Amino acid sequence: MKKFALFILAVCMSGSLWAQDLIFFRTGDSLEVKVLEVGVSEIRYRRWSNLQGPLYVTNKTEVKRIQYLKGEADEFPLMPPPIEILESKGRNCLGNPREYYPLGVGLYIFGPTGAVSVELNYYVVPSFEAVIGIGFGGGYGGMRFHFWGGKEKNSSLYAGGFFNIVRTEWGFAQANLYAPLGVEFISRNGFYFAPEAALLLINPLRTPISPAPFLGFRGGIRFSN
Numbered sequence: 001m002k003k004f005a006l007f008i009l010a011v012c013m014s015g016s017l018w019a020q021d022l023i024f025f026r027t028g029d030s031l032e033v034k035v036l037e038v039g040v041s042e043i044r045y046r047r048w049s050n051l052q053g054p055l056y057v058t059n060k061t062e063v064k065r066i067q068y069l070k071g072e073a074d075e076f077p078l079m080p081p082p083i084e085i086l087e088s089k090g091r092n093c094l095g096n097p098r099e100y101y102p103l104g105v106g107l108y109i110f111g112p113t114g115a116v117s118v119e120l121n122y123y124v125v126p127s128f129e130a131v132i133g134i135g136f137g138g139g140y141g142g143m144r145f146h147f148w149g150g151k152e153k154n155s156s157l158y159a160g161g162f163f164n165i166v167r168t169e170w171g172f173a174q175a176n177l178y179a180p181l182g183v184e185f186i187s188r189n190g191f192y193f194a195p196e197a198a199l200l201l202i203n204p205l206r207t208p209i210s211p212a213p214f215l216g217f218r219g220g221i222r223f224s225n
Contacts (some may be wrong), residue, residue, distance in 0.1 A: 106220015113137030
């Protein structure tokens, strides 16, 4: 009878010893447990000291290693977070391109001078662009107002106004007024282009105002701060 009792006790002790898995946490702590399940993101276990007690669940990111009594072990290295790729859906990943690329240099075909000119422009604020330029047909200065300037979009509808000072064949200066309406597109690399239609008022300070339709095309590169 005594031998039978010792046998039962040995079986119970071996069952308890078999349950002694060790969980090593990243905090440096360890815990004697009975591991019940290792899932994709969670580990379920019961404490070895209370196998009939509550079920515990811990995140795998908190566990460094599990050492099983059989001698096997599971390692859980920390994985870097996945890189999130954002779809722009009409938005620039750099944010507002008019804030990121405020300064621009480019060519103006036709436009205020009626020929080819070099233009320097700067976004004072995302909706307001100050402009100066010089070309074969004289020099000009003015502004553009961008209706979508405050939005994180690569395109923006704008309207503007410029005074163009030219020398005529008679040798005196003539001030023309150029009023464009166009759309500017800015690429992720800072290149821009803008087709536009405009009204040209030739020497409105001296002659009756008779606006003429006109076209312009701008293209160049913008620079970040």
